[in-house]
Amino acid sequence: MKRPPLLVAILALSACTAPAIPADPFEASGELIAFSGGAIGARAACSTCHGTRGEGDGHLAPRLAGLDRGYAARQLEHFASGARRHPQMQWIARQLDMTARQKVVDHYAAMPGPALAANTSAASCTGARIYHEGLPARGIASCASCHGSDGGGNPGNPALSGQSAAYLAHQLNDWASGERYGDPAGAMTDISRALHRADRQAVADYAAHLRGGGDDRTVPATCLQTRRPDRPGGA
């Protein structure tokens, strides 16, 4: 394959600092790709943006550690096809062949999810209610019904715990605007469009508080009290 001159330069540069890159890209392990970008070069080193433990940057680069391998591999396909837009991720996904994608995704899937400290800060009632109960009047199912009441996800539905509120809100806004598409049944597109922008932020803020690991949550009792006031005179 003929490489553009810039890439050749990057490869030559990265050879000084990165671990030895095997001549045959099929020999590169998932770990090598994660830390050095493998045959693609340092610009594709996942750890630069996603953290050395795959924990994410706490802002717009998500955590990859412990992410379901099928989900993560599908996202790389989405970036490659343009169903998800992000200049660097699209470039990287297009450079990685199927074998390299699977290896790097397996590497992250095998890593333990981030150890999350208990979060005791007050949750927004709007976000908590949307997460656990949905908005039946607008046809929005609860997020918990798919992503779990602990936000830990399952093979069909990705974990939301361990992702930053900024990243989660960004994804919901991208679905609403059509920047991100291609989720299997279109559920996230429909849900994001049906939510007002402020509700997307509120539910993202709430979901970022979830801790996964079976730490099941329900709508906080304080929110229920304000939601169901006794009607005057009973009834």
Ligand code: HEC
């Ligand atoms: C220049 C920074 C950067 C580098 C390098 C990078 N990523 Fe990303 N990655 C991002 C950002 C930012 C996003 C979120 C994009 C969006 O908002 O859709 C992302 C998203 C992803 C996602 C989607 C995760 C999810 O929860 O949906 C996967 C999977 C991923 N990256 C894998 C990788 C892999 C594997 C590598 C290395 C081969 C890599 N990334 C290198 C910045 C980077």
Ligand code: HEC
């Ligand atoms: C019917 C099941 C279902 C429901 C209900 C649901 N989700 Fe999802 N969600 C999914 C699936 C499936 C994906 C993965 C989409 C893909 O593969 O592109 C996803 C992905 C996401 C992502 C992207 C995660 C990442 O790592 O990029 C966010 C954020 C999200 N959902 C938030 C929510 C919120 C908030 C709610 C409630 C308002 C919700 N979801 C309700 C099924 C669901």
